[in-house]
Amino acid sequence: MKQYAALPFEDHFRIPLEDLKKILASALSLGGDFAEIFLEYGIYNFINMEEDIVKETAESVNLGLGVRVISGEKTGYGYSNDLSFEKIKKAALTAAAIASGGASSSLPRFRGLRYRHNFYRVEKPAHRIPMGKKLPLVREAYFAARNYDEKIKKVKAAFQDSLQYVMIVNSEGLVARDVRPLVKLTCVAIAEKNGKREYGYFGGGGRVGVEYFSRTQTPRRIGEEAAREALLLLEAREAPAGEMPVVLSPGHSGVLIHEAVGHLLEADFNRKKTSVFWDKMGKKVGGHQVTIFDDPTIPASRGSYNIDDEGTVPQKTLLIEKGIVRGWLQDRLSAGIMNLPLTGHGRRQDFTCIPIPRMANTYIDRGEYDPEEIMKSVRKGFYVDRLQGGQVEDSGKFTFSVSSGYLIEGGKLTAPVKQATLIGSNIDILKKIQMVGTDLAFGLQTGTCGKEGQEAPVNDGCPTLKISAMTVGGTG
Amino acid sequence: MKFGESKKSSELADLAEGLVAFGRASGADEIEIHVSDGYEFSVDVRKGEIENLVEARSRVLGLRVIRDKRTAFASSSDLSLTTLRRLVKRAIKRAELANPDEFAGLAPLSPLKIDVASLNLFDPEVTTLDSKTKIGLALETERIALEDKRITNSHGASFGTNEAKSVLANSNGFLGEYNQSYCGLSVGLQAGNTDNLVEDYWFSSKRHFRELDPPEKVARTAVARTVRQIKPRKIKTQKAPIIFEPTMTSWLLGFLFACASGTSIYQKASFLVGKLGRRIGNQKVTVFDDGLLPGLLGTRPFDSDGVACRKTPVVEKGILRNYLCNTYAARKLKLRSTGNADGSGVSPTNFYLHAGDIPAAKIISSTEKGLLLVRTLGHGLNPVTGDISRGAFGLWIEKGEIAYPVTEITISGNLGEILENVESIGDDLEFLGPVAGPTIKIKEMTIAGN
Numbered sequence: 001m002k003q004y005a006a007l008p009f010e011d012h013f014r015i016p017l018e019d020l021k022k023i024l025a026s027a028l029s030l031g032g033d034f035a036e037i038f039l040e041y042g043i044y045n046f047i048n049m050e051e052d053i054v055k056e057t058a059e060s061v062n063l064g065l066g067v068r069v070i071s072g073e074k075t076g077y078g079y080s081n082d083l084s085f086e087k088i089k090k091a092a093l094t095a096a097a098i099a100s101g102g103a104s105s106s107l108p109r110f111r112g113l114r115y116r117h118n119f120y121r122v123e124k125p126a127h128r129i130p131m132g133k134k135l136p137l138v139r140e141a142y143f144a145a146r147n148y149d150e151k152i153k154k155v156k157a158a159f160q161d162s163l164q165y166v167m168i169v170n171s172e173g174l175v176a177r178d179v180r181p182l183v184k185l186t187c188v189a190i191a192e193k194n195g196k197r198e199y200g201y202f203g204g205g206g207r208v209g210v211e212y213f214s215r216t217q218t219p220r221r222i223g224e225e226a227a228r229e230a231l232l233l234l235e236a237r238e239a240p241a242g243e244m245p246v247v248l249s250p251g252h253s254g255v256l257i258h259e260a261v262g263h264l265l266e267a268d269f270n271r272k273k274t275s276v277f278w279d280k281m282g283k284k285v286g287g288h289q290v291t292i293f294d295d296p297t298i299p300a301s302r303g304s305y306n307i308d309d310e311g312t313v314p315q316k317t318l319l320i321e322k323g324i325v326r327g328w329l330q331d332r333l334s335a336g337i338m339n340l341p342l343t344g345h346g347r348r349q350d351f352t353c354i355p356i357p358r359m360a361n362t363y364i365d366r367g368e369y370d371p372e373e374i375m376k377s378v379r380k381g382f383y384v385d386r387l388q389g390g391q392v393e394d395s396g397k398f399t400f401s402v403s404s405g406y407l408i409e410g411g412k413l414t415a416p417v418k419q420a421t422l423i424g425s426n427i428d429i430l431k432k433i434q435m436v437g438t439d440l441a442f443g444l445q446t447g448t449c450g451k452e453g454q455e456a457p458v459n460d461g462c463p464t465l466k467i468s469a470m471t472v473g474g475t476g
Numbered sequence: 477m478k479f480g481e482s483k484k485s486s487e488l489a490d491l492a493e494g495l496v497a498f499g500r501a502s503g504a505d506e507i508e509i510h511v512s513d514g515y516e517f518s519v520d521v522r523k524g525e526i527e528n529l530v531e532a533r534s535r536v537l538g539l540r541v542i543r544d545k546r547t548a549f550a551s552s553s554d555l556s557l558t559t560l561r562r563l564v565k566r567a568i569k570r571a572e573l574a575n576p577d578e579f580a581g582l583a584p585l586s587p588l589k590i591d592v593a594s595l596n597l598f599d600p601e602v603t604t605l606d607s608k609t610k611i612g613l614a615l616e617t618e619r620i621a622l623e624d625k626r627i628t629n630s631h632g633a634s635f636g637t638n639e640a641k642s643v644l645a646n647s648n649g650f651l652g653e654y655n656q657s658y659c660g661l662s663v664g665l666q667a668g669n670t671d672n673l674v675e676d677y678w679f680s681s682k683r684h685f686r687e688l689d690p691p692e693k694v695a696r697t698a699v700a701r702t703v704r705q706i707k708p709r710k711i712k713t714q715k716a717p718i719i720f721e722p723t724m725t726s727w728l729l730g731f732l733f734a735c736a737s738g739t740s741i742y743q744k745a746s747f748l749v750g751k752l753g754r755r756i757g758n759q760k761v762t763v764f765d766d767g768l769l770p771g772l773l774g775t776r777p778f779d780s781d782g783v784a785c786r787k788t789p790v791v792e793k794g795i796l797r798n799y800l801c802n803t804y805a806a807r808k809l810k811l812r813s814t815g816n817a818d819g820s821g822v823s824p825t826n827f828y829l830h831a832g833d834i835p836a837a838k839i840i841s842s843t844e845k846g847l848l849l850v851r852t853l854g855h856g857l858n859p860v861t862g863d864i865s866r867g868a869f870g871l872w873i874e875k876g877e878i879a880y881p882v883t884e885i886t887i888s889g890n891l892g893e894i895l896e897n898v899e900s901i902g903d904d905l906e907f908l909g910p911v912a913g914p915t916i917k918i919k920e921m922t923i924a925g926n
Contacts, residue, residue, distance in 0.1 A: 046549075050743065053575035056820070058549035059566065061559060064534070077530040081553040094531045097607075132573055154744045190744060190860060197744065197860045239865075241888070241924035242713040272522065274629055276670055354528055391854045391867075394631070395666065395673035397883065399854030399867030421856040421886045423867040427671065473856075473865050473886020473924035 006118040006306070007125060007179040012041035012063065012165060019085055020169045021107055023067065027092040028171060031101030032069035032076070034332075035092075036170040038309065039065045040351040043127060044162040049138045050155065052146070057131055064351040067092045071099035073337055079352050110169070113176035115313055121300035122209035126161035126183045129210060134159055137185055137210070137219045144223025145189040151234065152227050153197075154190040159183075168311035176311030181207055182302065182457060184446050187223050191230035198236070198418070200229025201388075201403070203446035206302045206459075217445075229386065229404055232416050239405065239420030239474025245381035246422065246470045247374060247408060251441030252386050254460030257364045258449065259390035259398045260426040261292055262460075265319045265327070266345075266357040266451075267334035269394055276396040276427055277325055286323035286430030289367045293318055294329055296344060296360030302445045303360035303458040307344070310355050314344025319362075323430070331357045349454035356452060363461035367436025371464040374435045376411040382472050383408050384422070389447075396426040420474040429467060437464030488513055489653050491537075491555075492645035499541055499564045500647055504571075506542040506582045507564070508646040510780065511535065515639045517607075521614040522632030523622075529611075538819075541567045542581055546574040549820065579807040583817075585648050588784035592654045596771040599684040602637050602657040610635050613691055617663045620695035626703045631664030631677065650782040658773070659685050661694050665702045674705035674881075676851065681909065683771055701850070705869060708883035711925040717846035718887060718921045719839055719873070722904055724849045725913030729829055731891060732763065733911065735859045736790055736798075737822045738805030738814075747862035747892060748796060756796045757895030760832065763791040765800055767815055767825030774826035774910030781817035785825055788814045794895070800824070829913035832901030836915040839900050841876040847923060848873055849887065862891040868923075882925075889921040 020037055027035035042062035048055050065088060066079035076098025078091030126134065142157035161183040168176045186203035202225035204217030213219055248256060269275035277285070296304050296314035308314055310332050318326045328334070331346030334357055347358040375383075383406040390400030402420045406413040442461035449458040492509040499507035513535045520528040537560060538551040548571040550563040618633035638658040645651045662679035678698035680689035720728060740746035748756065767785025769775055778784050781803045789797045799809060802817030816822040840848060853867035865888040871878045902915030 047573075053577060054573060055575075055577065056547045056549055057570050057573050058551070059563065059570070060550060061552040061554050061563065063552070063554035074526050075528045077528065077532075079530075079532040079534065081534045081536070081555070091532065098526070098529050131570060135573060156743070192744070197747070197749075199745065199858075199860045241886075241922055243926040272629075272631075273670075274631060274666060274675075276673060279670055352532065352534065354530065389855050393675055393853065395668075395675050397853060397867070397869075399856070399886070401855040401865070419856065419858055419861075419863050419865055421854055421865040421867055421888070423853070423884050423886050425884060471884055471886060471924055471926065473867070473888050474922075 004118055004121050007122065007181060009165060009177045009179050013039045013083060013167065015083065017110060023088050023092045024107060024169065024171050026089050027067050027069050027096050028104040030096045030099040031104055032071045032096060032099040034070040034171055036068045036168060037065055038351055039167040040164065042162060042164040045127065045131060045160065047131065047134060047138050047159045049142045049157045054135060062350060066351040067095045068354060069095040069098050070333060074098045075333065075354055077354050107171055108173040110173045110175050113174060113307065113311060115306065117306060119297050119299050119304040119306055120181055120207040122181050123211045124209040125181060126210050127163040134210065137213055140219035141185055141187045141223040144220040145187050145227040148224055148227035149231055151191045151193050151231060152189050153192040155187065157187045157223065159185050166309065170311065174311050176307050178306045180305060183208060183210065185213060185219060185222055186446055187226040189226040189230045191234050193234045196234060198230050198233035200226045200233065202226040202229065203444050206300045206445040207304050208300050233404055233418050236404065236416040236418040239417040240382060240472055241474045243469050243471050245378050246384060246467045246472065247378060247381060248384045248462065248465040250437060250439045250464050251461060252443055253384055253465065254363055254443050254462045255387040255390050255400055257292060257462055258359060258362050258458065258460045259392045259400055260424065260429050261320065262294065262359045262362040263392050264394065264396060264426060265329055267328040267330045267338060268357050270328055271334050271338050274394040280325045283325055284323050285325055285427055286320060287433055288322045289436040290320055290323050290430060290433050291365040292320040293365060294359050294362045298361045301361045301442065301459050302447065308346045309348045310346035312342045312344040312346060314360065317343045329357045329359060331355050347456050349456060353454050356454065358451060358456050359449060359458050361459045363440065363442065364436065364463065364465065366438050366440040366463050369435045369437050371437040371439050374437055374464050374466050375408065377435065377466065378408045378411060381408040383413055398426060399423045417474065420472055423471050423473065432468045433465055434468045435466040439463045486641065486643065486653060488641060488643045489645065489651060492643050493651060495539065495560060495564060496645050496647050498561060499568065502565055502568055504541040504543055504568050506647050508540045508582055510538040511643045513641045517610060518634060518636035519611050519614050520632050520634045521611070521618055522630055524615065524619065526611060527632060539564060539567060541571055543568055543571040545576040545578060545580050546571040547577065547580045548574065579804055582646050582648050583781040583783045583803040583813060585650055586782065586784045590777040590784050592777045594770065595768065595775050595777055597654060597656040597683060597775060599657045601685045602659050603639055605637065605685065610637065613661055617661055617691040617695045620692055621663050621665055621699050624699045626667050626706065627665050627699060628668060629666040631666065633663035635661050644780065644782055646782055652778050652782060654777055657683055659688055661688060661691065663695060663698045665698050667702045667706050674702060674708065676701040676705065681773065683773060704871060705881045708881040710884055711872065711882050711923065713924050715920050715922055717843060717917060717919055719843065719846060719848045719915065719917045721848065721850055722906060722914055723908065724852065725829060725916050726909065726911050727852060729827060729913050730911045731857050731864065733800065733824045733827050735862060735891065736800055738799040738801030738809055738811065739822050740859055741799050742805055742808040746859045751796050752799065754796060755794050756892060757791060757794040758898055759793050760898050760901055761791050761794050761895050762830035763828065764788065764830065765790055765814065765816065765825055765827045769826050772826050772907050774824060776825060779815045779817035780819055781813065783813045783815045783817060785815040824911055826907060827911045828905060831903050831905035831914045833903050834900050836902040836904045839902055839915055839917050840873060843873050843876060843917065846873045847882065848878065864889050864891060886924045887921050888924065894918050
């Protein structure tokens with residue numbers, strides 16, 4: 001098996017460890033239980049193509065640090081994009097004020113966290129490739145969509161790559177570093193026929209290098225798939241309205257698991273008892289075929305990381321086993337309060353944000369049914385081909401938006417149907433997952449999840465699934 | 477020409493002008509520099525205790541350069557002059573990767589003068605509130621809400637303030653600068669037991685502290701909105717009239733803005749392409765975008781292109797009058813900028829549906845049967861077609877009275893048809909945010925249930 005070396009950590013902060021120790025001491029000067037400095041240097045590149053031309057390129061630099069102090073269940077946070085000692089100290093004192101008392105005891109010896117694993121799969125790092133050499137990727141996706149059919153009237157293609165250096169130093173003596181690459185190539189195509197317009201979307205990427213676009217997902221395919229979806233929707237009829245059996249396509253439908261189950265197994269919602277799952281640990285909430293994991297260690301996947309944003313080495317985490325709730329997604333604060341082990345799911349958007357429990361790569365594990373058998377079991381129903389996204393609230397009510405689907409009649413896909421929203425409540429849906437396929441697959445590697453105003457790259461997956469009844473909100 | 481509040485330029489304005497000069501000297505035909513300097517305070521409390529307290533000051537700089545009609549952007553939170561000059565030089569070099577675009581370029585210097593002070597964007601009181609007062613507001617709001625025994629859990633209450641200075645300088649000689657403030661109070665609640673939870677929240681956000689709703693009002697509104705959803709029922713799939721509460725009308729208007737934005741139009745990503753001057757709704761529908769309403773959240777003196785903000789009629793008695801454009805979209809569409817530039821896209825200033833004269837209560841009491849829409853969940857908006865399909869929560873109306881709450885339904889329709897089917901418009905327009913509308917009643921939409 002090929003070994004992928006980790007990307008070298010470059011010190012863009014140039015703050016001596018001794019100074020960081022002084023900052024931590026200031027952070028604990030009013031008696032906090034725990035203090036942490038999160039340092040971040042990120043670079044981001046963007047190429048945008050529309051109307052047959054490269055419209056613009058962009059580059060951005062994100063440099064800053066955040067100081068967090070935990071006192072009991074309270075968190076104080078200060079951040080700064082000015083890395084002078086005085087400004088950092090000011091942020092530390094701001095955070096310190098969450099506690100009120102005398103200075104905490106002295107800091108332990110500092111030890112660098114060493115780890116051998118590397119979940120990133122990079123041969124040709126995108127940030128080292130001049131932008132001019134990345135342009136052909138965008139152009140190829142763009143023209144693959146543009147030239148796919150004369151009904152394709154507008155196309156947009158964009159390439160984004162970023163590299164994030166993070167360093168976490170805390171009052172337990174931890175010094176941890178990670179260098180996280182991320183790339184994404186996306187394409188939107190708009191098709192037009194008789195004054196009617198529809199759009200299609202496709203993309204690819206992950207924690208990979210640019211070699212991904214010749215080996216795994218070619219720009220040509222990304223463009224063609226976007227065009228194909230737009231054309232398909234031109235012929236689509238209105239989605240049905242009402243309650244009916246729903247079959248979810250493998251891969252793309254992982255959003256359902258993310259929304260319906262994943263969020264509500266994040267530890268913060270459960271320690272606060274706002275999630276419907278809070279009193280269901282060890283209890284059966286779904287059929288025996290339902291096993292759900294969140295795994296930040298999947299190589300190359302968009303949601304993966306070598307350490308989380310609190311410096312914890314992440315674990316593949318079992319959430320639901322054969323229908324029984326087995327675990328929460330933890331960050332330091334919640335794990336401490338709940339007195340449970342860390343799982344490595346403490347993530348933050350950037351240095352301006354407090355870490356919170358987040359998903360990484362969430363999926364429902366493969367089941368025992370042949371996908372064809374699942375289809376044949378449905379006389380009349382709705383097939384979800386592509387999902388756009390979804391939303392859930394703590395009460396367990398969730399929705400997700402279908403961008404394209406089909407009617408199922410007599411166990412077969414018949415007419416394509418367009419946009420519809422599916423709504424359900426999660427405990428109900430888990431019980432109604434009747435059949436789980438053997439064909440586990442993952443989504444497009446372009447997803448971003450929002451929680452409390454913070455965005456995080458994620459991915460999700462699922463095999464073909466049958467839900468016995470769900471409310472489909474079309475107009476037809 | 478200057479938009480500043482004082483004659484003396486700030487340190488940030490000097491930095492911006494210095495970089496403009498550096499960019500020109502380094503080979504940029506045109507260059508634009510944005511700087512913002514913000515101070516943020518926020519406190520989250522839950523069950524009577526502080527959860528999070530955040531306080532910070534941060535700056536960010538963004539730039540655009542154009543050389544031979546080719547554009548490049550950059551931004552940085554590292555404001556060291558070495559980094560900024562390097563980014564300017566790299567952007568000038570990188571511009572050659574873009575294709576020449578005849579529509580690219582800065583806005584010409586605007587002859588309009590806006591008196592920043594008259595816009596009332598900054599409240600010194602927001603900056604002088606002490607931490608104890610700010611924390612106290614959040615605690616008080618949650619305390620009042622939890623007094624109601626029907627409330628079973630709290631998502632917590634938050635109070636936050638922001639102060640920001642924004643500077644824009646460009647090589648056409650524009651230099652503008654303004655300060656703005658913001659404060660917001662909110663609380664989120666749950667009612668019912670674990671397996672039958674309902675939830676909602678309420679908020680008040682203003683530029684001026686004295687205009688902010690007091691804790692009692694925010695708390696009581698949040699409680700009322702939450703408990704009215706207790707013990708919901710599912711309803712049958714059907715077509716029925718739908719009444720949009722003001723927050724829901726605002727949501728619908730946000731979608732209208734996306735469809736009427738010049739960017740979506742030139743990208744042909746809107747069902748409103750080719751509809752300028754044509755009827756897109758019935759007589760009752762009049763929509764404005766007004767960036768000059770004093771003290772409101774969407775108000776600003778100039779947009780991110782340096783074009784003066786203004787009042788733009790968007791829909792007049794059902795006729796689409798204007799697309800909302802930045803300089804680029806305006807050139808593409810052979811129209812004029814409406815002062816809606818925001819970064820490389822467009823955003824609303826104060827975008828609102830003109831109020832009618834019917835009290836909201838009367839709209840409900842005159843409805844024989846229908847759905848009062850109170851909340852939606854999910855995405856399900858397609859600007860290309862105008863199609864809407866969304867998870868919804870509401871109150872079922874029978875014989876002019878609220879009969880029971882409903883859940884797990886979706887509503888669907890098409891924005892064009894909805895605007896055509898507006899039956900009545902309430903008198904209750906209030907700017908809770910930059911996009912606002914009163915209560916409206918739509919003749920008929922599809923509701924999917926069981």
